[in-house]
Amino acid sequence: MKIMVCGKGGSGKTVLSILMAKALLEKFKVYIIDSDESNTLLPIFLGVNPPKPLIEYVGGKREEEDFERMEPDIVKALSTARKGIKLGLLPSEYMATSKDGIGLITIGKVKEYGEGCACPFNVLTRILLGNLSLERDEVVLIDTDAGVEHIGRKIEEVSDGILTVIDPTAESIEIALTLREVAEKLGKRFWAIANKVTDNIRDLLIEAAASMGLNIDGLVRFDRELYISCLRREPLKAGNALLDVEKIVKEKILPAIVRG
Ligand SMILES: Nc1ncnc2c1ncn2[C@@H]1O[C@H](COP(=O)(O)OP(=O)(O)O)[C@@H](O)[C@H]1O
Ligand SMILES: [Mg+2]
Numbered sequence: 434m435k436i437m438v439c440g441k442g443g444s445g446k447t448v449l450s451i452l453m454a455k456a457l458l459e460k461f462k463v464y465i466i467d468s469d470e471s472n473t474l475l476p477i478f479l480g481v482n483p484p485k486p487l488i489e490y491v492g493g494k495r496e497e498e499d500f501e502r503m504e505p506d507i508v509k510a511l512s513t514a515r516k517g518i519k520l521g522l523l524p525s526e527y528m529a530t531s532k533d534g535i536g537l538i539t540i541g542k543v544k545e546y547g548e549g550c551a552c553p554f555n556v557l558t559r560i561l562l563g564n565l566s567l568e569r570d571e572v573v574l575i576d577t578d579a580g581v582e583h584i585g586r587k588i589e590e591v592s593d594g595i596l597t598v599i600d601p602t603a604e605s606i607e608i609a610l611t612l613r614e615v616a617e618k619l620g621k622r623f624w625a626i627a628n629k630v631t632d633n634i635r636d637l638l639i640e641a642a643a644s645m646g647l648n649i650d651g652l653v654r655f656d657r658e659l660y661i662s663c664l665r666r667e668p669l670k671a672g673n674a675l676l677d678v679e680k681i682v683k684e685k686i687l688p689a690i691v692r693g
Contacts, residue, residue, distance in 0.1 A: 434690045435562055435573045436622075437589060439612050440598035441605040442579030445628035447475050448663065449598050449653065450576040452675050454535045456682040461572045461690070464520050464536040468558040468588075469578040470543045470551035479537055480668035481529035487511075488541035488557055490527055497552040500560075507557070508564045517566030520573070551578070555588060563591035572690060589615050594622030594689065599649070600629050601638045606645050613647070622689050626681060628674075629655045651681035 438450045447469070454463040467475045476483040488494055491507045500507070513522035520528065520536060529537040540561075541554045558575070567573065575592065577583050589595060597612045599605040609625045616623035627638055630652045642649050656674035663669070671678075 434571075434594070434693070435565065435567070435575065435592040436594045436596050436686075437575045437577055437583070437592045438596050438598065439577050439583065439608075440579075441600060441602070441608050444598040444600040444605055445653070446579075446598050447472065447478060447576050448659065448669065448674075449596075449626065449628060449678060450574045451475070451478055451535070451669055452653075452671055452678040453596075453682055453686070454574055455533065455675065456679045457572050457686075458533055458535065460687070461570050462521070462534075462536075462568070464538060464571070464573045466558070466561070466573060466575045467537060467539040468554065468575055468583075470541060470554045471578065473542060474663075474666060475539075475576060476529060476537060477666050478663065478669045479529070479531045479535060481531050481537055484529040484537060484539055485526045486539045486541040487523075487527055487561065488554060490524070491557065494541065494553045497556055500553050500556040504560050507560050511561065512564070517564045518561060519566050520571075551582075555583065558583075559588050559591055562588065569693075584611070584615050589619055589621060592621065594624070596624045596626060596686075599625055599627045599638075599642070601627065601631075601634050603641065603645075606642050606647055609642075609647055610645065624650045624681075624685055626651045626653060628653045631655045650685050651677070653677040653681070 438446045440446050450465050457463045511518045540558050595612050595616045597609040613623050627649050654673045659671040659674045
């Protein structure tokens with residue numbers, strides 16, 4: 434199962450990708466694909482050294498059209514199995530593994546002023562996801578860039594579901610509605626998870642979402658310990674937020690994965 438973790442910038446996509454990975458580990462081999470071309474904190478939050486970006490494995494950044502044309506060669510270069518790409522068999526420098534066993538693959542980061550747009554990264558993400566050969570006990574979480582750029586790149590097409598993270602704002606709910614529309618159009622699974630929820634806004638948020646036509650599948654509390662570990666740029670320490678994510682995974686996500 435390949436789940437895209439999407440939503441507004443700062444809503445908690447990266448944090449929830451890691452917490453969901455932890456919650457899924459008991460039953461699955463879990464990989465996170467970092468497809469956000471700008472933020473660099475995921476490896477730190479996961480407690481690993483950054484892996485080499487996958488874009489380097491396929492010869493570095495090139496024009497988007499060249500990349501599209503090269504798809505068969507890229508698939509061939511990345512494929513170790515007879516049928517498609519197996520993440521677990523990628524050369525070790527392109528995969529970092531956390532102490533608890535979560536695999537991290539990074540697509541690439543924009544580093545230099547004027548180096549061009551991030552489109553090639555999106556193309557590579559689509560090629561990778563579209564040609565993955567996954568076992569039944571493997572789950573891939575794609576930590577996406579902020580907003581809805583990935584919709585324009587049609588990355589959703591090659592995933593199985595969209596999980597949208599909502600911080601308690603109307604903007605966030607708007608993005609969730611756009612993503613739900615895409616999920617419905619493509620026949621993909623869809624979850625809306627509210628994050629950074631505090632007692633004093635909990636009901637207001639649920640009501641606001643409902644009035645905009647959005648049902649919230651789960652709530653993750655604002656977790657002070659987690660917030661502090663992020664601010665200090667340390668491996669994530671989560672208390673209540675992890676408990677909430679574990680509950681959501683157990684009740685909403687696991688059944689979908691099991692059904693396939
Ligand atoms: N449940 C939470 N409790 C407290 N702070 C959170 C929580 N989730 C996210 N944060 C805060 O929000 C910031 C942005 O989260 P992040 O996952 O990087 O967002 P995104 O990937 O969507 O841009 C984190 O650095 C942290 O400070
Ligand atoms: Mg992020």
